[in-house]
Amino acid sequence: MSTRPQSNPSADTDADKTKRDDTFETDISESGDDGTTVRQAEVREGDLSETHPSTDDKKKSP
Incomplete structure (x- = not known):
């Protein structure tokens, strides 16, 4: 039986942490059949x- 190596979060390098942490909030406009809406996203x-895609995006996927 083969096992996969366990991920060790404490082994992340500073560069890995920096890549994940370089985020900011911005306004996103989305056009649809019902007009244009604006929302904030990180x-x-x-x-x-997006770091946390909206649940609406998941509904639109086939």
Whole structure:
């Protein structure tokens, strides 16, 4: 039986922690059939992806 190595959170390097921590809040506008809505979201500085995607985004996925 094969086992997967356990992840050790304390083994994260400072660079790994910095990558996760470089976030900021911004306004996001979304256009849809019912008009445009604006909401606040926390995004990663490097690629502007949301750290906690909205639950509405999950509903739109096929």
